Amino acid sequence: MSRKIFHALVDPDEAIRLVIEKINPRPPGVEKVSLSNALHRVLAKDVYSPIDHPPFDRSEVDGYAVRSVDVEWSDELSPVYLKIKGRVKPGEKPVLEAGVKDAVEVATGAMIPRGYDSVVMEEHVERDESVLKVYRATPPGENISTAGSDISSGDLVLFKGTLLNHGHLALLAGLGINEVEVFKKPKAIVFSTGEEVVEPGSILEAGKVYDVNGTLITSYLMEHGVEAYYGGLLPDDYDVIRNRVQDALKKYDMVFTSGGTSAGLSDLVYRVFSDIGEILVHGLKTKPGKPTVIATSNKKLLIGLPGFPLSCYMILVRVVSEIVKLYTGALYNVKTIDAVIPIQIRKQVGKTWLIPVMLTESENNYAAYPVSMSSGAISPLILSDGFVEVKESVDVVMEGEQVRVYLFRDLPEKTRLNVIGSNDPLLTEILRLKGLASTSRILNVGSTGGWKAVARGEADVAPTHLLDEETGCYNTPFLKKYGLEDKAVLIRGYDRLIGIIVGKGNPKNITSIEDFLRTDVRIVNRSKGSGIRVYLDMALKRIASLKGLDPSKISKIVNGYTYEVKTHTAVATAIKQGRADAGLAVGYVAELLGLDFIPLTWEEYDFLIPRKRLVKDSVIKLIDALKHLDEVLDEVGPLFKKYFRASENSGFEKVTCFEKT
């Protein structure tokens, strides 16, 4: 198989350097906008204060303007008497001037009349008509903000390149500035390519996937100050691509393409770019990200990005954002943080690796857990926080080593609740009810995955319903098995009714797990490590031994045994859509989707929590909700009450093996 060899791969920094050198990206111009239109625009000039602020000597309190020499000897026992000459309100220009032994009433914010040098507060005087008794001496300057003491005329207040937020705008308003010069927004158009992708909203034929990158790139650029448009899908045709790109160059500063995943298509994009412009970068020395092409035509920028969404995303953040910020003129830095790598990473030298990671709190820092990057996966677009760059020359990153993480978005709040483990609909509702939905990250990795995540320090909460075969106990025996007795506690959760979900009216007449062995029944299974999967496997083993079958082979008889999904709703949906006839799940989802349900058992759904995380606000809220589970069940609705029930010990530590009910 012959394939185009990419020559002279460059690393990300070199790619950025080449673009800067050749194109010198800069904003397309400057325009004046009013303050009310300036939010999130980029300042095109340094702003020096045109005025002093406050603009005049101003009283900071309600009281009386006095000359400090007049009240120098006053105290509680021997007040000084002054004559009140008048009053100044905020906004008034005083006409009075100070005389010997007199005073003027001033409100907070009022201008100090000429000649007075301090203000004595209301609470330190007594007034009798026009006579003021002053009980306290005020040194010069007391209770006065002098003109320019906050900001002086001529002070540099905002740098050119400032991305204007509400605070900046308020400051500018206070300085009397109602119009600012900002950079015009650069314009970009984004095309997708690839015979395998179709537009979101259209029908998905077999073998096709929906286009992610068009939306990803366009909205990423919009969030970074670019006027970006999605230009649609380009066919696998040299002439069409060339014409569309050439047209686009007339209107836009930047033209983006992405995909396809095949080498053939990136060749096509490369040929078009090279025929209408000059290639600056043909391939990055990164994994992933290699099929990145950067070219210029008439000082405009052409970028072809990788087809896999996560690869595309990482190159957007690592390379494109650095170029885009020059086009916008904004002075931001690409967001990075330092984090600790909790597990060793081995790689070959010769390529820089970009590894998506999920951040979790660790001692006083963040830990960056590599996220397995299946080609084309899209859930990491929201579940990973950024990526680690492991340089070309490095062959191993040791456990505990400090690495730099490039963030996909703002740093996750340290208050984020990482829920890693078993999936449950009631838990979702509890998080929502307690205001934790926005700050929770829920990873459905199954009960076993949750135990491992706690062991690694990754999870705040691991929901679990693992049944121990030997003892018949849920969850408690595993504390010892995983060696977590010192490190974590099990908090008693609730019971949930699980069973077999079947189609409405139970068309295949399924009554027990034994029916899963029938050739006319196809099941949908849960992923390995999930509590329900463990339950099924135990049940199948029992059936095997009853029937005299080989317990290690019985799963091969079950149609659809390898058809795995990660959530209860996914089990129900598969049955609803006819992709399977039966599956195990919590009964709640059957009713939700209008399916039939054959109850099997109440299982104990508990929460494994690292001791150190017990002090976390969000963890406290969750445990508190468990302690008041009956109220929670009242709030979330009657459907839940049929399939979930509180235990006496809900929300409290579970130490003994509860009897199965």
Next chain:
Amino acid sequence: MSRKIFHALVDPDEAIRLVIEKINPRPPGVEKVSLSNALHRVLAKDVYSPIDHPPFDRSEVDGYAVRSVDVEWSDELSPVYLKIKGRVKPGEKPVLEAGVKDAVEVATGAMIPRGYDSVVMEEHVERDESVLKVYRATPPGENISTAGSDISSGDLVLFKGTLLNHGHLALLAGLGINEVEVFKKPKAIVFSTGEEVVEPGSILEAGKVYDVNGTLITSYLMEHGVEAYYGGLLPDDYDVIRNRVQDALKKYDMVFTSGGTSAGLSDLVYRVFSDIGEILVHGLKTKPGKPTVIATSNKKLLIGLPGFPLSCYMILVRVVSEIVKLYTGALYNVKTIDAVIPIQIRKQVGKTWLIPVMLTESENNYAAYPVSMSSGAISPLILSDGFVEVKESVDVVMEGEQVRVYLFRDLPEKTRLNVIGSNDPLLTEILRLKGLASTSRILNVGSTGGWKAVARGEADVAPTHLLDEETGCYNTPFLKKYGLEDKAVLIRGYDRLIGIIVGKGNPKNITSIEDFLRTDVRIVNRSKGSGIRVYLDMALKRIASLKGLDPSKISKIVNGYTYEVKTHTAVATAIKQGRADAGLAVGYVAELLGLDFIPLTWEEYDFLIPRKRLVKDSVIKLIDALKHLDEVLDEVGPLFKKYFRASENSGFEKVTCFEKT
């Protein structure tokens, strides 16, 4: 003086609770928008995945789809031979099915034909026409992402209330969703009041200040998902305010007013609110923030906010944002972090204090330094990071105590460079040149202030040019005086030429500091603690002793001695605008503003840096720039070269007392 007494002041949480109870704020409705219009909108419904992702079993590599049973025994020495039956490209629906001992070529992303259960990678085979030699066994599932393994149909992927960013939109696109239901934006109008405020852009008469709150509230609401408009200034007139507010209630969900600083005006707002609606909150039990009024009319919200910008800002963040988020339906939490209070705070019980703070790194945490809040100051709008709430019942917060900080905006990056101390134009340019402008916070508190900030652990860098009277040395003697020898190092900066700045053509014929004693000369001074102020005071003392005057009184003879500004440009601007005749500053600013300059001395401008901060990226960059100061001077332009010069040791530790040159 009679003043309205506020009854039943409530704390912020109670105020929020009252609003929720009475108004039950919620989004004004739901609308469908296309993905391209959904950025930063709020999802109005949970999103469950309508498809499996990937939608089919998909190859993760370039290679050959095989049945694992066929290659079970293959290895490097004994390859298995398979017949190549065809090829599947990405996007194609395979027509083939697996047969015994055959294989199909698949590209990354291609659909796996029915019957094959693994993919052997290109690098583990050899191909000869239609015969494939397989050198490695592949277990079932190898190199295949199975349908739904990333996301299963029916999975809850996004919560109702999610504020959609580029990642969410990309995920939705990948699931084929091209339209989402989002909440309609709530609408608000913002009025300012107060006889003392005028609109930005208009002429500032004596005693007036520019309105800050109109812009602050409007843009804050816009940033938080509200369609907010500024309605202008309302006069101090009951009927006008009432009519405008009543009109506004027809169109808007929320009506805001702010100000005035006088009790009279907040009474007016209160009267209007109470006459057209029901008062929910009349005064907060906070300091500041007391004159906050909340009312409702026809389930709509009326809020009167305090007049002082910083008070207004804190109540916006503490109270209003919690209400606004219910109107928008967004699931965010008001941003808070825990920080350590580095200095003791004493207060009276009975009121909750809101104290603006600046965050700086401390060990593994943030330290929250209270910012002095002069009434009406506006620089804290951008220089403070948030505020601490000290509860009603607390009378003292101990040094080192952990407190909760409500953030005004995103958490400052830990990489931020806190430059606290002496002001210098060249330093500003160095920061800009080194890409540090956006991440630097520059506080001009004078050299002395910088030393104190280092002692408190607050500054990363304290620029300083303090002359020690006894030794005639710059900066070094103060390491001992401040007891900082172990904690900090002095890095040699550069020399700058300071002198007397006078009007163009030197109209008052000023030739030396002695002329500052003339009655016809008015100076502009720098703030206490600045190096130049110290220099001036020493010069005046010398003159006093030469002239036989009392050195402690000589400053009283100098006109304008108490007219203090914080920056060099502010000195020059004061002279340019005729507010003063002379002042001391670095010569650069004289030339910049076209003024005359009488050189006095080259002073040593150095950088005090805590040892622990020497490892910080931004600090390293700054020191590196100092080491290459000649190059920097070349880049920033010839004007700087006349007034600034590198020393041999620029960028290196300064240990001995350098001779003055």
